[in-house]
Amino acid sequence: MKEVISEKQAIIIMSTYIIGSSAILSAGSQAKQDIWIAYIIAMVMASIIIAVYGRISSIYLGKNIYEIMELVFGKVIGKIFLLSFMCYSFTLGALVIRDFAEFVKIVSLPTTPLCIFAYSAVVLIIWAARESIEVLGRFLSIFFPIYILMISTVTLLSSSLFEFDNLKPVLYDGFKPVLEASYSIFTFPFAEVVVFLSIMGNLNKNGSIYKVYYCSLLIGGIVLFVIAVRSLLVLGVPSKLLQYFPSYTSTRTIRVGTFLQRIEASIAIVFMISGFTKTTVCLHAATKGLAHLFNIKNYHRIAAPVGILMALYSLYMYGDAVKMSEWTAEIYPYYAIPHQIIYPVLVWIAAEIKSRITGKNNATLTEDTGNTELSESNSS
Amino acid sequence: MNSLKKLLTLLYVILFIMLCTACWDYREVDRLTIVAGIAIDKAYDDDLLLTFEVADLLGAKSDKPIKSVIMESRGETFMSAIRNILSKDNPRLYFGHTTVAILSRDIAEEGAMKVVDFLLRDGEPRLNINLFVSEEETASELFKYKPSLTELFSVELTNIMDEQKNLAKAIPVPAYKFVNAVSGEGISAVLPSLCIVDNAEGKTVKVCGTAIFKEDRLQGFISGEDTFTLSFILDEVKGGVIVAKKDSETGEKKVTLEILDSKTEIKPVYSDNKISIEINIDVKAFLNENMGGIELKGEDRRAELKKCAEEQMNVRIKELIKKVQEGYGADIFGFGNSVYKNMPKVWKEKKDEWGNIFRDLEVTVNTNIEIKHLGLLLEPIKIGD
Structure with missing residues (x-):
């Protein structure tokens, strides 16, 4: 049975995925009050690389990246790429689980061991990954509106605390920190x-891959932009930079009259939904990769072991929360370069060449190339 | 096969039992000791002496009002003092509802940031906790005076600060704004100050004025009247009253203007390599009281009153600025900050010498008071023979 998700579901999943753990963690804080510029630049940068991702999927329509890698690079090199891509998804998933665990631990349950959060989160995540990506899509089509409603309510409620003076001065330290910040927002x-x-291979035939990518970038980008600017407007520069979880803390300051206050749990719920989505997608990707590597037909079955490994790895990744935040701030942007830029671009170039050659050689169109033309006419 | 299934079911049950054990950090509400306010003093050696005002919830069970209980603890640091209380009484203090933190003078003079750090770092206290400085010898003695109406001093104090929107004689400063002012560019921090005054029934605590900081060290206090003027400069006025005095043949006559709305704009001006500041204040008010029976019929008479009130406002503001410039040299008005925000290039040059520039900064004040109406009376009440 082939899993199929609709365009709408794909957009919802991807937007939630983009918001992910950035809903509470602050990326690109070196831009200080210019973070809004950094977000815009990062979105422009992302829209370029996303074109590459979209192109790869639309050359080999209906195929996932692991199959594509094997098709364009052959069995051996393809498997090396596959391994690296799988490891990236696996690490990313573990990272999000760790973010989630650290957040709950620091914010509300300081004496509970970290592993409890990781294990209880991963049970649900494994379940979701086993039930395939469709279920996640259906889950989010209920929760995504609630999710957006929560973020907009929190933003509206804190609007009385906004100090637009906090955005000034523009570009005080020059353009360099803004560019650095936008790069780190681009990678995370x-x-x-x-x-x-x-x-993307599971997208149904009528859906446009490019539309999914760009709509999600726009929705996710706008939400993150709003969250970042809101924290800045409420807390102001020195206080915002001090905070580990700025959006959470800025929500804590909301006080409407004497009755509506202490609504920071809403941000925690937002993070739980988006963190869950992100980890599920990562686990799904990692499981698929592993299944492909060992030619296991039914990848759903190995979701549980991979998921448990992911939870365990998340606990051993870093010694403590400080090392984690240093790693994500300083090393992650470089760690991301091969996985986010170099490999996809290589795959894209190779796929472009390969599809041209097979297109010329084969007078009778194979299914792959037939799809290529179809997608090209779609995208143009 | 059947036994394997049973075994698996058992395994699942065991797994899910683990998930049903609820919170590790679970704390019963009736065993929480809710701290309403903290007073931070320095003990005779370098330790911190913390005094907590705690809401006694045991009273709440028997229809009695919540009682305030004072507890005291010492320690080298904030947290150690909090934990040391365990050896005396048995409460685990809970700071999620703390609204007030009062610093003593010595603590504030030594540097307030070292105690504020805990309030922001720990997960329990909220970062909009209101900070105060005690003008008295210690901070803890303020807790000795019971408020007239509410049971808890800290709750009363929070209510007073909330009411300041109708008075503007104290500027509430949440902890995160204090941090912004201390570490921000070209601005010095202020905190409201508390003192003990005589009241109809015994003594009580009053919000007296404002404590002025330079970096995070206390420099001195200004009075409540000056604080009112300060809140105009800082654009913190939402309400309050302006008393305008008008000279006449029969002596000084007073009118009260109730503020409906006020807006302040601080504009830095840079010309000839010299920075000056322009303050534009726009007040909307109505005449609420005419103590001297000033005749207000006719456009020019009202314009005269308006001008009189504006002039007095300008003078007060200028006096305060001068006082702060000469007495403290701390830029509590955020003039430097307005330069930083509006003229970043100029600020880059002048940043290092701002302390000196501020001392002889030229400030022009333009107040515009718009009198919207004169209350219910058309004319002043005439005094007949």
Whole structure:
């Protein structure tokens, strides 16, 4: 049975995925009050690389990245690429689980061991990954509106605390920190949609791959932009930079009269939904990769072991929360380069060449190339 | 096969039992000791002496109002003092509902940030907790005076600060804004100050004025009247009253203007390599009281009153600025900050010498008071023979 997700579901999943853990963690804080510029630049940067991702999926329509890698690079090199891509998804998933665990631990349950959060989160995630990506799509079509409603309510409620003076001065330290910030926002979270290369094959035939990518970038980008700017407007520059979880803390300051206050749990719920989505997608991608590597037909079956490994790995990744945040701020942007930029571009170039050659050689069109033409006419 | 299934079911049950054990950090509500306010003092050696006002929930069970209980604890640091209380009484203090933190003078003079750090770092206290400085010898003695109406001093104090929107004689400063002012560019922090005054029934605590900081060290206090003027400069006025005095043949006559709305704009001006500041204040008010029976019929008479009130406002503001410039040299008005925000290039050059520039900064004040109406009376009440 082939899993199929509709265009709408794909957009919802990807937008939630983009918001992911960035809903509470602050990326690109070195831009200070210019973070809004950094977000816009990051979105522009992301829209370029997303064209590459979209192109790869539309050359080999209906195939996931692992199959594509094997098709264009052959069995051996393809498997090396596959392994690296799988590891990236796996690590990313573990990272999000760790973010989630650290958040709950620091914010509300300080004496509970970290593993409890990781295990209880991963049970649900494994379930979702086993039930295939369709179920996640259906789950989110209920929760996504609630999710957006929560974010907009929190934003509206905090509007009385906005100080637009906090946005000034513009570009005080020059353009360099803004560019650095926008690059780190680009790698976390925008270009992380590279993981979707393994899922895009499941998009139903009528859906446009490019539309999915760009709509999600727009929705996710706008939500993250709003969240980041809201924290800045409420807290102001020195206070916002101090915070580990700025959007959470800025929600804590909301006080409407004496009755509507302490609504920071809403941000925690938002993070739980988006973190869950992100990890599920990563686990799904990693499981598919592993199944492909060992020629296992039914990848759903190995979701549980991979998921448990992911939870365990998340606990051993870093010694403590400080190392984690340093790693994500300083090393992750470089760690992401091969996985988010170099490999996809290589695959794209190779796929472009390969599809041209097979297109010329084969007078009778194979299914793959037939799809290529179809997608080209779609995208143009 | 059947036994394997049973075994698996058992395994699942065991697994899910683990998930049903609820919170690890679970704390019963009736065993929580809710701290409403903290007073931070320095003990005779370098330790911190913390005094907590705690809401006694045991009273709440028997229809009695919630009682306030004072607890005291010492420690080298904030957290150690909080934990040390366990050896005396048996409460685990809970800071999620703390609204007030009062610093003593010595603590504030030494540097307030070292105690504020805990309030922001720990997960329990909220970052909009209101900070105060005690003008008295210690901070803890303020807790000794029971408020007249509410049971908890800290709750009363929070209500007072909320009411300041109708008075503007104290500027509430949540912890995160204090941090912004201390570490922000070209601005010095202020905190409201508390003192003990005589009241109809014994003594009570009052919000007296404002404590002025330079970096995070206390420099001095200004009075409540000056705080009112300060809140105009800082654009914190949402309401309050302006008393305008008008000279006449029969002596000074006073009118009260109730503020409906006020807006302040601080505009830095840069010309000839010199920075000056322009303050434009726009007040909408109505005449609420005419103590001297000033005749207000006719456009020019009202214009005269308006001008009189504006002039007095300008003078007060200028006096305060001068006082702060000469007495403290701390830019509590955020003039430097307005330069930083509106003229970043100029600020880059002048940043390092801002302390000196501020001391002889030229400030022009333009107040515009718009009198919207004169209340219910058309004319002043005439005094007949």
